[in-house]
Structures are given as C-alpha cells and as structure tokens.
Amino acid sequence: MDFLLDSLISSFMLVASLDRELFSVVAVSLKVSITSSLFASMIGMPFGFFVAIESFKGKRMLITCLNTLLALPTVVIGLFVYALISRRGIFGPFDLLYTQKAIIIGQTILIVPVVATFTIAAISRIDDRYRKTAMTLGANRFQTIFVIIREARFGIAAAVIAAFGRVVSEVGISMMLGGNARGFTRTMTTAMALEYDKGEFTLAVALGIILLSVSFGINLLFHFFQGRTGQ
Amino acid sequence: MKRKLSLIMITVLLMVGMITTASFGEEKIIKMSTTTSTQASGLLDILLPELEKDTGIKVKVIAKGTGAAIRDGKDGNVDVIFVHAKQREEQFVKDGFGTKRYAVMHNDFVILGPEKDPAGIKGSHDAADSLAKIARTQSMFASRGDDSGTHTKERALWEKTSVLLKSTTTTIVKKGKETEINFVQPEGKWYMSLGQGMGKTITFADEKQAYTLSDRGTYIKYKHGRKDGIDLAVFCEKDSLLSNPYGVIPISKEKRPHVKYGLAKEFADWLVSPKAQSLIANYKLHGEQLFYPDAVK
Structure with a gap:
C-alpha cells in the first residue's frame, strides 16, 4: 500500500511543482487525442447517421463489420500506418513517421468505427415517429435531420466521449507511430510505459493518476455540455 | 447436455493446466532479468540450451533495459540479473542486493x-x-x-x-x-x-x-x-x-529470502566456466564476433 500512497503524493507534487516535462507530456496527449477525436467525429458521425437513416442492402453486414472493427488492435493500425508512411513507404517523402501527425492519423483510424457505431446506435434508438411527425408538421429534409440529431444528442455525445477515452488511453499507436520522443511525441501513456521500463513505478503510477484526473476534467466538461442542452 | 459437455471440457482444461504447472515445479528453473542486447543478439539461444545440458537448469528470460532489470533484481522478482552498467552493478552488490558481480564478457x-x-x-x-x-x-x-x-x-x-x-x-x-x-x-x-x-x-x-x-x-x-x-x-x-562490459549477479538470499540463490550461483559459475566462455568467444553473427569473454583469457 505504501507504493500507492507514494505514487499519490508524487503525483500531487508533480502537479504542484508545475513540472515542465509533465505539462509537455499532458499537452501533447491532449492535443493529439482531441484532434483525432475531432477528425473521427467529422468522418464517423455523418457516416453513422447515413447508415442508421438509410436502408440499403447489406446494412446489417456493414454494422457487423463496424462492430468487429471496434476490436481492431492498436498494433495492427500502427503497423499498417507505419508501412505507409515510413521512409520506404508510399508517403515516405512527407516525413510523417514519428511526428504528432502520424499519431493523429493512426488514432483517427482507430476511433472512426467507435464514433460510427455509437452514432448508429444512438440514431436507431430514436423512435421513427419523431421523423414522421416532423415531416407531417412540414419539416424539410434538413429540419428532419436536425430533429433526429437533437433527440439523439446524448448518444452522440457518448460516442465522442468513448472515442476520446479510447485514444487518450491507448499506447500502441502512440508508441509505434510517435516514437515516444521526449518533448515531441511523448504522451502520457508512452511516458508511463517508459517509466515502467526504467523501473520507476512510482512515477508511472503518478502519471496514471494524472491521466485519470485529466480525463475526469474533460468528461466534466462534457457533462455540463450535455446537461445544458438537456434543459 | 450442452452445459454438461462444456463443464466437462472446462474441468479437463483446468486439470491439464494444473498437471503441466505441477510438472514444471519439479524442474530446476530460475528467472533472469537481462538487457535486450543479450537476447536480441541471439547469444542466449546458444548458451541456455548448453546450460540445461550441463546443469539441468532452465532459465526464464525477461529482457528489459538495464535500469528495469536492476530494479527487478532489487525487488526480488528474479533470481539473477545479467546486465551491462558496471558502476551501477557494483553499487547493486555494495547495497547488498547481489552477492557478487561475475565479469562475463564485453562487447x-x-x-x-x-x-x-x-x-x-x-x-x-x-x-x-x-x-x-x-x-x-x-x-x-x-x-x-x-x-x-x-x-x-x-x-x-x-x-x-x-x-x-x-x-x-x-x-x-x-x-x-x-x-x-x-x-x-x-x-x-x-x-x-x-x-x-x-x-x-x-x-x-x-x-x-x-x-x-x-x-x-x-x-x-x-x-x-x-x-x-x-x-x-x-x-x-x-x-x-x-x-x-557485461556482468552477472545472483540476487542475495539475505535481502530477498525467496530467491533460488543456489541455482543462480550455479548459473553464474557456469557462465564464467571455460566452456561457456569459449561458447561466447565463438559466437558469431553474420560472420562477426560480438562478445569477448572476460573471465578466461
């Protein structure tokens, strides 16, 4: 138990001392995760919306495929993107590997299925009568879409929260595509993996506690956002 | 019927698991934390089978950075460490975590x-x-x-x-x-x-x-x-x-009573024996000698 207490105190001290390295790590983590969540939302939400609203052949199969992609291991994505952007790969000349951009690309691929499936679930749950009522009341296509989205906003917000949680906590992609370079691509999770490798467990756990606190803060923001629109 | 069948299967699986672990328990096994270089270079793949032939000792290898390997040794998670950071190794022995540093080889x-x-x-x-x-x-x-x-x-x-x-x-x-x-x-x-x-x-x-x-x-x-x-x-x-320089250090029984000191020492002694030293000297990767024995000139 001493060990956990030590870690807890250390994490407080790290925050209190305004450790520059710590802030750089947290900043890189947040920047990368938020950007990839945004990109994934921009792709996954319209896609999920389309799949949920339209009926077409193979829809169920597509949803099953999307659900399968939820289990896509980060190392697989890491390898795939690595092969493409490595110096010897197709996109080699862009010098993307071991940059924050590379992590964002990988993480976006990771969570597009998350956003899409959550959106599908959220939209499908909305009673079809909303759509019909809106249309009988003379709503045009866009107004109808707006009504559906407004009804499904909790589920859609959950999609973004889940996606953000997935990327801020993943380590495979960040390590493989970011390279854990100090001050450039070192994120909270890769820093933790490193401290573990170095045998500095206390610091690793301290970072873990900080990661959880930061995530808690982000989720609080979401909570207020959801609450406000709920009224 | 189906449930019964799965129950039987689970029981069988559990029993197989128990039997295999039990049989492992009787063998001479030690755990070793070592640096990635000894494993990645392929040297251990040459040494460990010979060790088993000579002494019957099997080694579970955990490859990490030297810092983490030393840490494993301090915590008593392993029975022996095989690392390369001479000053820190000497400190490790001085602090009483290890019994002795055996100079094995260098590259x-x-x-x-x-x-x-x-x-x-x-x-x-x-x-x-x-x-x-x-x-x-x-x-x-x-x-x-x-x-x-x-x-x-x-x-x-x-x-x-x-x-x-x-x-x-x-x-x-x-x-x-x-x-x-x-x-x-x-x-x-x-x-x-x-x-x-x-x-x-x-x-x-x-x-x-x-x-x-x-x-x-x-x-x-x-x-x-x-x-x-x-x-x-x-x-x-x-x-x-x-x-x-690379050194091997058995973990001290005084600090960490549960370690298998006897086997670890046997392993360290074997590594500095003429046979192991010549194995090290003769190990070549793509035609180049990687390690130079330090215990036998």
Missing part, C-alpha cells in the same frame, strides 16, 4: 550515422569528439533515453564533451521520503530522447537519418540480419571509452 559500442554524415565524423576513434561535432552541427541524434546500460554509457560520453548539458530534476516520493531523479542531457531540437529499446532506437535513427549510439551486436543484427537492412553505418568505433 563494444559504436556511433552510427546516416550516409550523408552531416557532422563529418566518419572513421573517428574519439567518441567524445564525435558527439561534440554532432552537437555543434546540430545533427539529429536519437538517444535511448530509457535509463538503460547504453543510455548510461551515452550520458557518460556527453559528460566527457564540453557540450552544454541540461539537468532536469523530478522529485518523487519513495517510502515516504522525497527522492530526486536526475536527468542530464543536451538540449535542442536535434536531440531526440526516445525512451525505447535499442532496436527501436536504431529504426528511429534510420528513419529520421539521425546519429545514435548502439551496441555492436544489435547494430549487426539490424544491418545484416534483415532482408531490408538499415542504411546507417558505423562512423565512430574502437575508442576505449566505448567498451561495454
């Missing part, structure tokens, strides 16, 4: 660089001077940055140069007491501290066309051992500062 470090050689260090035999030139030309340098034996060596080399080093101190709490972790390294956009193993660091350096410090074994493995070898070449070698 050497090399400074690798890209063909373009922006720092102009090709053919150098002065490691400190080479690093100083890399710093002066702001050529990209990839550092292990993981507190490993190689990283320890790299820091020692930087301290031999006149390059301005920046020291970062992080205060953490250990056993209720405040402890400081020091981190000394050059500062600048050209210096990439990765915190990864040797193989990853070489790949990174190759990808970014940067310089790096590597042990020769891992370098040869990455240069000649792969279909699509790396482009980096050796630019600085054969400086006495670049020597890299």
Whole structure:
C-alpha cells in the first residue's frame, strides 16, 4: 500500500511543482487525442447517421463489420500506418513517421468505427415517429435531420466521449507511430510505459493518476455540455 | 447436455493446466532479468540450451533495459540479473542486493550515422569528439533515453564533451521520503530522447537519418540480419571509452529470502566456466564476433 500512497503524493507534487516535462507530456496527449477525436467525429458521425437513416442492402453486414472493427488492435493500425508512411513507404517523402501527425492519423483510424457505431446506435434508438411527425408538421429534409440529431444528442455525445477515452488511453499507436520522443511525441501513456521500463513505478503510477484526473476534467466538461442542452 | 459437455471440457482444461504447472515445479528453473542486447543478439539461444545440458537448469528470460532489470533484481522478482552498467552493478552488490558481480564478457559500442554524415565524423576513434561535432552541427541524434546500460554509457560520453548539458530534476516520493531523479542531457531540437529499446532506437535513427549510439551486436543484427537492412553505418568505433562490459549477479538470499540463490550461483559459475566462455568467444553473427569473454583469457 505504501507504493500507492507514494505514487499519490508524487503525483500531487508533480502537479504542484508545475513540472515542465509533465505539462509537455499532458499537452501533447491532449492535443493529439482531441484532434483525432475531432477528425473521427467529422468522418464517423455523418457516416453513422447515413447508415442508421438509410436502408440499403447489406446494412446489417456493414454494422457487423463496424462492430468487429471496434476490436481492431492498436498494433495492427500502427503497423499498417507505419508501412505507409515510413521512409520506404508510399508517403515516405512527407516525413510523417514519428511526428504528432502520424499519431493523429493512426488514432483517427482507430476511433472512426467507435464514433460510427455509437452514432448508429444512438440514431436507431430514436423512435421513427419523431421523423414522421416532423415531416407531417412540414419539416424539410434538413429540419428532419436536425430533429433526429437533437433527440439523439446524448448518444452522440457518448460516442465522442468513448472515442476520446479510447485514444487518450491507448499506447500502441502512440508508441509505434510517435516514437515516444521526449518533448515531441511523448504522451502520457508512452511516458508511463517508459517509466515502467526504467523501473520507476512510482512515477508511472503518478502519471496514471494524472491521466485519470485529466480525463475526469474533460468528461466534466462534457457533462455540463450535455446537461445544458438537456434543459 | 450442452452445459454438461462444456463443464466437462472446462474441468479437463483446468486439470491439464494444473498437471503441466505441477510438472514444471519439479524442474530446476530460475528467472533472469537481462538487457535486450543479450537476447536480441541471439547469444542466449546458444548458451541456455548448453546450460540445461550441463546443469539441468532452465532459465526464464525477461529482457528489459538495464535500469528495469536492476530494479527487478532489487525487488526480488528474479533470481539473477545479467546486465551491462558496471558502476551501477557494483553499487547493486555494495547495497547488498547481489552477492557478487561475475565479469562475463564485453562487447563494444559504436556511433552510427546516416550516409550523408552531416557532422563529418566518419572513421573517428574519439567518441567524445564525435558527439561534440554532432552537437555543434546540430545533427539529429536519437538517444535511448530509457535509463538503460547504453543510455548510461551515452550520458557518460556527453559528460566527457564540453557540450552544454541540461539537468532536469523530478522529485518523487519513495517510502515516504522525497527522492530526486536526475536527468542530464543536451538540449535542442536535434536531440531526440526516445525512451525505447535499442532496436527501436536504431529504426528511429534510420528513419529520421539521425546519429545514435548502439551496441555492436544489435547494430549487426539490424544491418545484416534483415532482408531490408538499415542504411546507417558505423562512423565512430574502437575508442576505449566505448567498451561495454557485461556482468552477472545472483540476487542475495539475505535481502530477498525467496530467491533460488543456489541455482543462480550455479548459473553464474557456469557462465564464467571455460566452456561457456569459449561458447561466447565463438559466437558469431553474420560472420562477426560480438562478445569477448572476460573471465578466461
């Protein structure tokens, strides 16, 4: 138990001392995760919306495929993107590997299925009568879409929260595509993996506690956002 | 019916699991934390089967950075450590965690660089001077940055140069007491501290066309051992500062009573025996000798 207490105190001290390295790590983590969540939302939400609203052949199969992609291991994505952007790969000349951009690309691929499936679930749950009522009341296509989205906003917000949680906590992609370079691509999770490798467990756990606190803060923001629109 | 069947299957599986673990328990098995270089170079694949033939001891190998391996030893998670950071090993023995450091072998470090050689260090035999030139030309340098034996060596080399080093101190709490972790390294956009193993660091350096410090074994493995070898070449070698001694240390029974000291000592004694030493001397990877025995001349 001493060990956990030590870690807890250390994490407080790290925050209190305004450790520059710590802030750089947290900043890189947040920047990368938020950007990839945004990109994934921009792709996954319209896609999920389309799949949920339209009926077409193979829809169920597509949803099953999307659900399968939820289990896509980060190392697989890491390898795939690595092969493409490595110096010897197709996109080699862009010098993307071991940059924050590379992590964002990988993480976006990771969570597009998350956003899409959550959106599908959220939209499908909305009673079809909303759509019909809106249309009988003379709503045009866009107004109808707006009504559906407004009804499904909790589920859609959950999609973004889940996606953000997935990327801020993943380590495979960040390590493989970011390279854990100090001050450039070192994120909270890769820093933790490193401290573990170095045998500095206390610091690793301290970072873990900080990661959880930061995530808690982000989720609080979401909570207020959801609450406000709920009224 | 189906449920009954699955119940039987689970029982059978559990029993198989129990039987296999039980049979393992009777064998002579020790756990060893070692650096990635001994495993990645393939040396252990030659030594361990011979060890088992001679003594019946099986070794469970856990490959990590030297820092983590030493930590494993301190915590008593393993019975023996096989690492390369001489000063820290001696400290480890002095602190009573290990009984004795057996000098097993050494190999050497090399400074690798890209063909373009922006720092102009090709053919150098002065490691400190080479690093100083890399710093002066702001050529990209990839550092292990993981507190490993190689990283320890790299820091020692930087301290031999006149390059301005920046020291970062992080205060953490250990056993209720405040402890400081020091981190000394050059500062600048050209210096990439990765915190990864040797193989990853070489790949990174190759990808970014940067310089790096590597042990020769891992370098040869990455240069000649792969279909699509790396482009980096050796630019600085054969400086006495670049020597890299490996030691094996059994964990002390006094500090950690549950370790298998007897077997660990038998293993260490075997490693410095003439037979093991000649195995080490004769081990070649892609035609190059990697390790030089230290116990028998």
